[in-house]
Amino acid sequence: MKKWELIEAFLIRFIKEEITKTGLKKGICGLSGGIDSAVVAVLAKKALGENFKAFMLPSQYSSKSSIEDAKELCEKFDIDYEIISIAPLLEAYPIDDKVRFGNFSARMRMAILYDKSAELGALVIGTSNKSELMLGYGTLFGDLASALNPIGDLYKTEIFEFAEYLGVPDSIINKPPSADLWQGQSDEKELGYAYSQIDPVLEDFVDNRATKEELLKKYDKDLVEFVIKKVYQNQFKRKPPIIAKLKSRTVGHDFLYERDIRL
Ligand SMILES: Nc1ncnc2c1ncn2[C@@H]1O[C@H](COP(=O)(O)OP(=O)(O)OC[C@H]2O[C@@H]([n+]3cccc(C(=O)O)c3)[C@H](O)[C@@H]2O)[C@@H](O)[C@H]1O
Numbered sequence: 483m484k485k486w487e488l489i490e491a492f493l494i495r496f497i498k499e500e501i502t503k504t505g506l507k508k509g510i511c512g513l514s515g516g517i518d519s520a521v522v523a524v525l526a527k528k529a530l531g532e533n534f535k536a537f538m539l540p541s542q543y544s545s546k547s548s549i550e551d552a553k554e555l556c557e558k559f560d561i562d563y564e565i566i567s568i569a570p571l572l573e574a575y576p577i578d579d580k581v582r583f584g585n586f587s588a589r590m591r592m593a594i595l596y597d598k599s600a601e602l603g604a605l606v607i608g609t610s611n612k613s614e615l616m617l618g619y620g621t622l623f624g625d626l627a628s629a630l631n632p633i634g635d636l637y638k639t640e641i642f643e644f645a646e647y648l649g650v651p652d653s654i655i656n657k658p659p660s661a662d663l664w665q666g667q668s669d670e671k672e673l674g675y676a677y678s679q680i681d682p683v684l685e686d687f688v689d690n691r692a693t694k695e696e697l698l699k700k701y702d703k704d705l706v707e708f709v710i711k712k713v714y715q716n717q718f719k720r721k722p723p724i725i726a727k728l729k730s731r732t733v734g735h736d737f738l739y740e741r742d743i744r745l
């Protein structure tokens with residue numbers, strides 16, 4: 483079997499098994515018209531069939547193509563979807579700082595997804611890739627929240643290859659990655675580097691356990707320092723909250739049962 487065929491089969495099984503072992507059958511995710519959620523939606527549809535539903539949650543600042551591209555994907559893969567605007571929620575709590583506003587928007591979307599998960603008896607499927615998780619490029623309790631995440635071990639540059647293999651439409655593959663939280667935002671503009679520059683450093687640092695000295699021999703100094711700083715600075719986004727230890731078996735310290743243990 484070729485690489486992407488194998489990964490596709492593994493991730494379809496992952497989604498199906500992780501949802502059904504909880505006793506549920508359904509999954510949902512936010513569909514933005516971007517490539518990460520497109521890949522997740524295609525995999526989830528293949529895993530869950532009619533039991534998967536996508537939610538398009540535009541704000542007044544979402545780019546025009548976001549809904550059109552998301553709809554094109556749903557039509558191509560026969561994915562059930564619903565559109566709910568978050569504009570009234572954002573108007574009810576005005577924020578003048580764009581990063582805070584963006585994070586608030588991401589949390590409003592996740593509030594809706596968790597409510598929909600309760601209404602439908604579904605789990606929220608995450609869409610953060612490994613580049614975003616390692617850099618902390620996502621909103622805590624916003625887009626970073628989920629019950630399961632099939633693409634969290636794939637770097638952004640791999641997501642592009644995978645999307646092509648899966649047949650995600652070119653309109654989605656060819657647009658620059660963007661959180662789409664304010665007009666003109668793009669991941670690579672905000673981060674200051676392209677994923678094609680960041681991912682090899684991350685892979686060497688995280689997967690190949692290269693030291694800083696080893697990285698400096700291969701890559702630009704500013705890039706290496708940027709990546710290492712982001713990884714360490716954002717570790718909190720990859721961990722549950724720290725609980726003050728008062729007893730012998732404290733959640734997160736000693737009480738570490740796997741989530742799928744059933745009585
Ligand atoms: N050391 C620490 N330990 C525990 N918690 C810590 C902490 N430092 C800050 N915090 C908390 O975390 C908060 C900051 O984190 P957070 O609210 O996530 O916000 P922050 O990390 O400041 O910003 C999120 C970044 O991700 C980008 N983003 C967001 C959403 C989606 C996407 C996308 O690509 O789609 C990208 C966004 O444009 C922005 O650059 C602080 O306000 C504080 O409450």
Ligand SMILES: Nc1ncnc2c1ncn2[C@@H]1O[C@H](COP(=O)(O)OP(=O)(O)OP(=O)(O)O)[C@@H](O)[C@H]1O
Nearest residue numbers: 512513514516517518519538539609625659660661
């Ligand atoms: N307008 C939206 N409607 C529904 N969900 C959204 C919307 N905007 C963002 N999201 C959710 O937030 C996630 C994080 O956004 P992010 O931009 O990282 O991913 P993406 O849009 O799928 O891909 P890309 O990074 O290439 O733009 C999305 O994958 C999606 O689940």
Ligand SMILES: [Mg+2]
Nearest residue numbers: 514516660661
């Ligand atoms: Mg996006």
